[in-house]
Amino acid sequence: MDLKKIIVDASEDQIEDFRSKNQRRIETFILDLWEKYQQNPDPVEIDQAQVIDLADDGDDRQCGEYQPNDPGNPDELGNPDEINVNETEMQKQGASERPQYDAIDLQIKSRHIALPNGKVNQNYDIHFDIEKIIPEISGIKFEGLDQAGLQFVPETKKITGMPRAAGDYKIKMYCRRHDWEEGKPTIEREITLIINPDPRSLWVDLPTPENIEYYKPDCNREFIKVEASETVAAKDMVAASKRGRSHAHEGKPRDDDFMLHFDDGSGWYVMAVADGAGSARYSREGSRIACRTAVDTCITEITNRRETFEKQIRTFSNVRSEENRKQAGDTLYHIIGTAAFKSHKDIEKEAVDKGNPVKDYATTLILSICKKFDFGWFVGAFWVGDGGIGIYIKEPPFLKVLGEADGGEFAGQTRFLTMTEIVQPMELYRRLRFDIVDDFTALILMTDGVTDPKFETDANLNRIEKWHDFWSNLSQEVDFSDDNENSAEQLLKWLDFWSPGNHDDRTIAILF
C-alpha cells in the first residue's frame, strides 16, 4: 500500500488505524523524509512534513529542528528510499500497544525539536514559535524550564532566563489542538535542554605544595621606580609572572620566572624573563637560575666594560657605519653573550650537583640591557626560545622586534638555553640584537604564555597593528603613568586574562 496515498487521501479513521499499527515505522519514514529534505530541499516532494523555520529576533541563536548544517552534496546522498511500503511487513514489525494519538500529536512527536544549548550565568533568550510551524496547535506550556532557571513567555513566545546550574534538563512541552475541549488529551513532548558549565568554573586552583624541591610561589610581581635626575631617565620597570591555569588545575608549580635590576651608579637597566619547559621536571629552577645569573653577569660585565662600551655606543650613534656597529656589537657580545653562557653553565652545574640530566632544567631566556644617553636609548637583547621582545612606540608608530622566535610551525622545535649548541659563540652572536632609538613607549619582554594568546603567530609578532591592540588592551588595566607603584599589582591582575585553550604560565616585563 502506498503510504503517501494513505496519508493524503484516506479518511481519518483509516489513518488512525494504519498509524496505530505502524507507529514506529511511520516515525522513521517521516524522519527519513525530513533528513532528505534537509540535505537537498528542492528535489524531494514532501506533503506532510513542513519545514521548521523558527524565526529568531535578530539573535543568532535559533531553535527548531536539529539541522544537519551541512548543505550536503547531491553525490553524498544515498539512493532515495522506496516510498511504497509493504503493509503486511509493516504490520509484522510495527504492531504497537501505544494509545491512539492525534495526527498532530504524531507530527510533534516525530519531529526533532531541539532547544539551543545554554551556558551557566549567560543570558538565555530564544524565540520559540512552534505554532507558526504547526498552526493547528496552541496553548504551549512547559514543565521543567524553571529548574534550569528559564521561563516561557507565551505573549512574546520567548524562552528567557539566566541558567544557574549545568546539566541535561528534561523539559516537557505541552500543547493542544485548536479544537481542544475538556476531556480531550493534551499533547506532550519531551525535549532535552543542555546547560553547559562555565569553563572558568571547571578550573580549580590548587596551591603548589611548599615542600616540593625548588618550590616557587605561584605568582610574583615587581615594580622598580627610577627617580628622574639630570643624568638618569625616569623610565620605570614593572614585571609580573603568574602560574597558568593548567598548572593550577593540577597543583603544579609555575615554571616561568623573571628578574629586574636597575644599576643606580651606571644608569643601566637589566631585565630577564624565562620560561621553563613544560615537559622538564625542574624547569622552574632552570628559569630561576637563568634569570638570576644572566642579570647578575650583565651587571658585572657592564661595570667592567662600561667606559669602552658606552664610547662605542656613542660612536655608533654618531656614525652608523658597519664598522662602528660591529665594535659595539662585539662588546655587547662580551656582556650579554657571557651572561647567557654563564646562565647555561650555572644550570648545568646545578644539574650535575643534584645528579639530574641537564634537560630536566630546560628553559628559554630573553634578556635585555638598556640605557638612556643624551642622544637616545640604547637597547640590547638576547633571545633563545619562544616568547617575544620588542621596542614599541605608539606614536609615531614604530616597532622593532629584537630577534626571532624559535619554534612555531615553521621554525621547528623550540630551542632552550640548556642546549649545548645554543651557547656556541656563533650561535650566541646570531641571537644578539641592538638598536638606538630616540625614545619609546615600552620595551616589552614576554613568555609564550602571553605571546601565544595575544599574537598567536611569529608573523603577527612583527605586525605593529597587533602591538597597537596589545598595548591598548594592556593600558586599559595597567596605568603606565610615571612612578605608578600599583602597576605591578595591575599587571599581575591583567595576566589573568581569559583566552580559551591558552592556560600556560604567563610572564611579562615592561620598561616604560
Added chain:
Amino acid sequence: MRRLPVYLVLDTSGSMTGEPIEAVKNGVQVLVSSLRQDPYALETAFLSVITFNSAANQIVPLTELSMFQMPDIQASGTTSLGDALSLLSRKMDTEVTKTTAEQKGDWKPLVFIMTDGEPTDDWKKGLTEFQKRKFGMVVACAAGQGANTGILKQITEVVVQLDTADSATIKAFFKWVSASVSTGSQKIEASGKEVSGLNELPPPPPEVNIVV
C-alpha cells in the same frame, strides 16, 4: 583559537540495528556529557559525527562541544567504509583550519572509526584519499567478531576490537574514547603537541582489546 577536531566515524549499517545502535547513541551521549565536565576539552575539542551505511553522511558538522546536540542515528543499509573515508577526507579539507603565517591552524584531528562488518564498497579508493591527509591519532574499532581487522589495520596502526557489540562493551569503548579526547586536549595544552601513539592514550578497559 586552535581547535582540537574530533571525528567520530560510525557504522550504521543494518547489522547494527537494535542493541548496538542504541548503545552507540548512548555512547555518544555519555562521551559528550563527560567531556563537558573537562575544562581542557570544553575549550578546545570540536566534535563531528559521520555515519556510514549505504552511503556516508556527516550528520553533525564539526561543532563546538558546548553547542553539540545529539543527532538522530538509525541503522539500515550496507557498509560503505570507503565512502566514509572519502567524506572524512573532504571534511578535513573544508573544516579544519590550516596553519598560515598569520594564524595558527587547528590541531591535527583525532579520528575514531567504529564498524561491525566488512566494507561493501570500494574502500581502497577512500583509503587513498584518507592517506593523502595528515590526521592525528586514528583509532579504528572492530565492534564484534564480524569486522575485518585486516582492513582496519591498513587504515591505521591503532586497531582495537570489542569481543561483542553489546551495550556494556560499546559503552566501555566510548568511555575510553572520552578519556582519550580528554588526554589529547590536555596534552596540547601542556606540551603543545598532539597525542601520537596508543601509549599516550589512557589504557583501554578490559572489554577493548588491542589488535596487534
